[in-house]
Amino acid sequence: MKKLVIAVIAFLLLFAGCSKPSEPTEPDKPEVKGMAYFCRTLGDFGFNDNGWAGVQNSAAKHGYEPQAIELGNDTATFENALVEACDSGKYSVIVTQNGSGLGDYVRKYAKDYPEIKFIVFDMGITEDPNLPENVYGIAYKASEACFLAGALAAKMSANKKVGILSNDNPGGNDFAAGYISGAKYADPDCQTYYYYGMADAAAWQEQASSLYQMGVNVVLAGSGRFALGVFNEAFNRGGAENGCLAMGIDTDMYYTLTQSETVDIATVVLSSATKELAYTIENAVDRMKDGSLPWGKMEVLGIAQGAANVAINDHYKELVPEDVQAYMTDLIDKVSKGEVKPVSFYDFDSQEAFLNWLKPQLGE
Amino acid sequence: MSTLSNILFMTIRLSTPIVLAALACSITKKAGLLNMGAEALMLMAALIGVLVSAWTQSLIIGLVAGLASSILITLIICYVSFDLKCDLNLTNISMNNAVIGGTVFIMYLVTGQKSVTAGILNSKTMPTVNIPIIKDIPFIGEVISGHNVMTYIAIVMIVAVWFLLYKTVLGLRIRCVGENPMAAESVGISSKKIWYISYALSGLVAGMGGVFLSMGYLSWFARDMMGGRGFMAMAAMNIANGEPVGSAVNALLFGLAQAFGTFIQRFNINADLILAFPYMFAVLLISVLTFIRQRQEKQHRLNMIKAREQKV
Incomplete structure (x- = not known):
């Protein structure tokens, strides 16, 4: 009974993209054109929508089929969702935000799926910049x-x-x-x-x-x-x-x-x-296509690269x-x-160091 | 506006939904039922109010539909609990979960959005009211005047609920059933009927709190926008032991705690403390009042024993 309930819940969560999770890729279908986009929920007028716009644009440009996989608020289900999407064999590119542990799951599972390319955006500037071979990371200088x-x-x-x-x-x-x-x-x-x-x-x-x-x-x-x-x-x-x-x-x-x-x-x-999430994702896919994307690395992008700005x-x-x-x-x-x-907050060694810098700046 | 009047104004604005929800809880509490579903009632009313008023471009129809939807939810809760005999608290908890997810589902079906309706739906909002003479009084005018019309309705509702519970036949019956359903049955009052009525009234009042949030305070619906206000209201009502006026005063205290939490940020006090402040305040208030009440009860029991011993 418990297993059935879990199966049903997993099915419902992934109905958008992964209704047949365990089906292996068939050899007579060599080209997989799916591009999955992992996010919390669309419709926030901001972060999630912006990344999705980038995925849609680059999918249209390079002939992929974009698919948003919305994970909602229950972080416990994220790991399964990612693995199931990888197992489904429907996606050749997976674009995901770094937050809520998604970046860590990509680090953990990417090497098991060498045929899938991962693009992780909004990574932390201080994170380990060395990623698995088929992963590319983007960090923004917010x-x-x-x-x-x-x-x-x-x-x-x-x-x-x-x-x-x-x-x-x-x-x-x-x-x-x-x-x-x-x-x-x-x-x-x-x-x-x-x-x-x-x-x-x-x-x-x-x-x-x-x-x-x-x-x-x-x-x-x-x-x-x-x-x-x-x-x-x-x-x-x-x-x-x-x-x-x-x-x-x-x-x-x-x-x-x-x-x-x-x-x-x-x-x-x-x-x-x-x-500029949309711009950087599109740029990354373009570079992936012409082969100049540095796989296995995280790049820190700022104003100079057009990745951050004031509107x-x-x-x-x-x-x-x-x-x-x-x-x-x-x-x-x-x-x-x-x-x-x-x-930047990341210039400081600790939260205390940041607060010590911050306190004298505030108020009258 | 001075800082103090600003805080008090903020308090009243923040308290309005909590006051209404606390009143809703107090009606069912007097009928002997704990309304843990206030959160669900408010949330549903908030969503349906926005949707219907955006469709019809009529404030009144939107309000009525919002209130009707929360009453409908109470009727479902009642049917499941009193006719199908499911445990009331379990029904309420599952209804809370169902509505938190269900409102997002409905919002997605209608607007294609999953987080806010702002910008997609152009719903009507309730107007703010400047009270003619009072608004010119220096301090009091700044605090009391200029609120949303629902805030004044909330104040009227405090009196109305008190009147209903203590001055009407229905109120007497509600309190009878709350004290002892069997005894009420023995004199011909159908306790099930009273429970249905008290829950529906509770839905009406809680629904007002819901539509205030989405059609007065803000002008859109956001997922899970109650943010625990229904539970704070339940705490406020429990502290006052279900008395409507006391519940409203406690709700106001919670509002004050929230406003104060916002205010003390300008002195750069530790953030964790600020965010926890309203909730810590609730726990503290509950603990202190329970302690006092238990001491009183103990004293009361001791007095009873003493009186009995003296008789012997």
Whole structure:
């Protein structure tokens, strides 16, 4: 009975891609054209959707059949899902995010499936860069994008106060390290605030409310899903006219929001610190096709490689004065050349070292 | 707005859904039933409210549909527990799980999204109200005025639920059944009928909390958006032993704890402590009040024994 239940659950979870998990690849079907994309849940307006866009584009370009495998929130099922997808023999390329242990499972199982190519994105900068032969890893310098976002925020803040709301994990702390160092670089007198995000969008809205209440002009929302709470609060407080602006993370949130019906709220989004997931995945598949992809390695990509940036769109050009735009163009250039070095959470040896750096930067 | 008035304003806004859910729990508690399914009721009402109001472009129809959906859930719970004789708590727990997954399923069928409906559905939201004269009073106006209309309905509901339970025939019957179903049966009150009614009323009130979150506080539905508010409400109700006014006050205290948790972040206190604060506060409050109540009961028993000994 128990086995049956487990089998049924596994079947339901994988119905999208792996309904026949144990069937071996047939020898008379040499070319497998499936490209699997592993993610948590699509429809987050951010990270997961962005990667999926990259997979869809490169699949269309190179004649693969894209297939999203959504894993949901139960991390215990992820390992099985990956193995079953590999066993199904339907996929020749598997693209997956690194989070929730997926990267570790790829490290563990990749050598058992030499015929499948794995592309793992959003790896940690500090991870071991040596991967199995058929795996390629991408790490993003999120702190560079956030550094630019912080500098822009400081330049745009009339009260010289900027804030960031982010989760207390290495990724979130990396956003904060970049953002705060950027704000301090652009304007040493600028006051910076860092709030650890709570559990849902409503709580994020309250936290943003508390920040704007203190006179903070720009808040960077370090979560794709909960950022809407922050944008909502900025919009309710009158948006740009009342000095309440917000920034998004990972994807160009202004673009995403204007694609939907929430156009009004989009007006508060000054810019976004982006990880160009779609671009880097497409680029990796292109290089895989012409044979120049360094298999078995993890590459750390930043602004110089076009893998991270601040979103520069029409709305940005409308809101930001010309001299600040010129300053930003100059700063982007400096960062990509390595003349200015953003602070990253991964520069620190420990959480304590990071907090020791962070504390004096915060508040009044 | 000063900092203090800002915190109090935030408290009221954060407490509204918890107050409504706590009232919902208190109605069933008085009928002798623990409503562990408040989370499910709110979640379903939140989703259906958004969907229907987006379809019909009518706030009222959306609200009614949202409340009806949560009442429907209570009727399912009642049928399974009282007619099919399944354990009530188990039914509630499984209903919570079913609705958490089921709302995502429905959302996916309708919108093709699995995490939020924002941007896909343009649903109506309930307006905020500026109370005419009070809004001009310096401090009080800033705190009390300018809330969502559902917040004021929640305040009315505190009185309404109290009135229902203590001043009406139905309330008397609910409390009778809650004290002793057998005794109530012996004087001709159908306890099953009362349980159905109290659960349906509970669904109505909890549903209000749900639609407030998705159509007032925020303007979209997100998966699992209750975030444990139903359980905090259950804790608030238990601390007050099912009294409606006490439950609402406790819910307000939880809201204050959340608002305070947000506020103290500006002093850079350790993050883990901040995130745990509202929940720690709930545990602390429950422990202290239980301790006091047990001491009172012990004292009461001792007094009884003493009185008996004196008689002998």
